[in-house]
Amino acid sequence: MLSNKEKMLIVEIWESLTPVAEEIGADALLRMFACFPGSKTYFSHLDISRGSPHLLSHGKKIVLALAEGSKDISQLIVTLTPLQIMHAYQLRIDPTNFKLLSHCMLVALSCLMRDDFTAVAHAAMDKYLSAFAAVLAEKYR
Amino acid sequence: MPENSVSADLQTGSDKMVEWTDFERDTIKDIFSRIEYDVVGPAALARCLVVYPWTQRYFSGFGNLYNAAAIKGNPMVSKHGTTIMHGLDRAVKNLDDIENTYTELSVLHSEKLHVDPDNFKLLADCLTIVVAAQLGKEFTGEVQAAFQKFLAVVVSSLGRQYH
Numbered sequence: 001m002l003s004n005k006e007k008m009l010i011v012e013i014w015e016s017l018t019p020v021a022e023e024i025g026a027d028a029l030l031r032m033f034a035c036f037p038g039s040k041t042y043f044s045h046l047d048i049s050r051g052s053p054h055l056l057s058h059g060k061k062i063v064l065a066l067a068e069g070s071k072d073i074s075q076l077i078v079t080l081t082p083l084q085i086m087h088a089y090q091l092r093i094d095p096t097n098f099k100l101l102s103h104c105m106l107v108a109l110s111c112l113m114r115d116d117f118t119a120v121a122h123a124a125m126d127k128y129l130s131a132f133a134a135v136l137a138e139k140y141r
Numbered sequence: 142m143p144e145n146s147v148s149a150d151l152q153t154g155s156d157k158m159v160e161w162t163d164f165e166r167d168t169i170k171d172i173f174s175r176i177e178y179d180v181v182g183p184a185a186l187a188r189c190l191v192v193y194p195w196t197q198r199y200f201s202g203f204g205n206l207y208n209a210a211a212i213k214g215n216p217m218v219s220k221h222g223t224t225i226m227h228g229l230d231r232a233v234k235n236l237d238d239i240e241n242t243y244t245e246l247s248v249l250h251s252e253k254l255h256v257d258p259d260n261f262k263l264l265a266d267c268l269t270i271v272v273a274a275q276l277g278k279e280f281t282g283e284v285q286a287a288f289q290k291f292l293a294v295v296v297s298s299l300g301r302q303y304h
Contacts, residue, residue, distance in 0.1 A: 027282075034282030035289050103266060104285075110273040111280050119191040120209050122270060126192055 002131075006124035007073055013109070013121065014067035021067070024108050025059020026050075031104035032097075039097050062101075069132055076135045088139035095140065098133035105129060159294050161236055168287040173233045176275055182222030185268040187212045193263045199256055225264075232295050240298045247302035258300035265292040 002010075017024055030050060032039050046054040069079050087093060106125060110117045161169075190197050191209045200206060203217040212218055228246065235242040250256045269289060273280045280288075 031282040031285055035286040106270055107273045107280070107285060110270045111277050114274045114277055117270070117274055118209075119188040119213070122188060122267075123192040123209075 002073060002124065002127055006127070009121055009124050010070045010073070010128045013125065014070045017063060018067050021063035022056045022060040024112060025061070025063040026055045027059070027111070028062070028101060028105040028108040029055060029059050031107055032101050035104065036100045039100055042091070042093055042097070066132065070128060073128065073131065076131060077138070080132070080135050084136060084139045087136055095133065095137040098136060102126070102129035102133060158237065159239070164283070165287040165290060166236060168284050169233060169236065169291045172272060172276070172284070172288060173230065176272060178226035178230070179219070179223045181268070181271055181275060182224070182226035183219035184222070185264065185271045186222035186225060187215075187218050188267040188271060189264045190218065192267060196260055196263060199254065199260070229295065232291070239294050240301060243295070243298040244302060247299050250299060251303040258296070258303060261296040261299050265296055268292065
C-alpha cells in the first residue's frame with residue numbers, strides 16, 4: 001500500500017537515476033551475480049562481466065522499465081503487459097529471482113544515495129519493487 | 142506469508158563447519174572495525190521497524206514508535222540497536238564457531254522473547270543496506286556477498302535452538 005507521498009518519492013528517485021541508468025542497473029546486476037550465483041544461470045548466453053556492453057545495456061533496460069512504471073503505479077498492469085508476456089512465456093525466470101534483484105537494487109541505491117536513502121525512502125522503494133515484481137510474475141500461471 | 146527477505150538460508154548441520162575464505166574473513170573483520178556500533182545498530186533496527194512495521198510487535202514496551210521520526214529518535218530503539226551490534230561482534234570474534242557462540246542467544250529469542258526467526262533475516266537485510274550507505278562504493282558486490290554470508294550464518298545460528 002503506497003501513500004501519495006511515497007509515490008512522489010519513488011518518482012523523484014527514479015527521475016534522478018535515469019541519467020545513470022546503465023551504471024546503477026549494472027551495479028545491481030553485478031551484486032546479484034556475486035551474492036546469489038544461481039541467478040547467473042539466466043545469463044549464460046551473455047557476457048556479464050563488469051563493464052561489458054551486455055551488462056550495461058541490460059542494466060539500463062531494467063532501470064528504465066522501473067522508472068517508467070513509477071510514473072503511474074496504478075497502471076503497472078497495463079504498462080508492464082509486454083514485459084509480463086516476455087517473462088512468462090519466453091524468459092521464464094523463476095520469480096524468486098525478482099526478490100534477489102530487488103534487494104540488490106536497494107543495496108545499489110543505498111551505496112549511491114547514502115544518507116539520502118532514508119528509512120522512509122527505503123520502505124517506499126521496497127514496496128514499489130515488490131509490487132513491480134508481483135505484476136511481472138502475474139502471467140506465469 | 143510471502144518471503145520478505147533474501148539472506149540465504151544455510152543448512153549447517155552441527156558436524157559441518159562453515160568455511161571462510163581469507164577474503165571473507167578479512168572483509169568481515171574490516172567492516173566491523175570500521176563501522177560505529179552505536180550509529181549502525183540503531184540505524185539498522187530503526188530501519189527494520191520502519192520498512193517492516195509488523196516487527197514492532199516485539200517492541201511494545203519501547204514507547205513511541207508511531208512514525209519514522211519517532212522510531213529514529215527513540216532511545217530504547219537506539220540502545221537495543223547497539224546491543225545487537227555487540228552481539229554480532231561476538232560472532233565476528235568467533236567466526237569458526239558462531240553456532241555454539243549463539244546457543245544461549247538462540248534459546249533466549251525462542252523461549253523468552255518468542256521471536257519468529259524470519260525476523261532475523263529482515264533485520265539482516267536492513268543492516269546490509271545501512272552498512273552499504275556507510276561504505277558507499279567500497280561496499281562492492283564481493284564485499285556484500287561476504288557480509289551477507291556472515292549474516293546468513295548468524296541468522297541460521299540464532300534459529301538453531303528453536304523447537
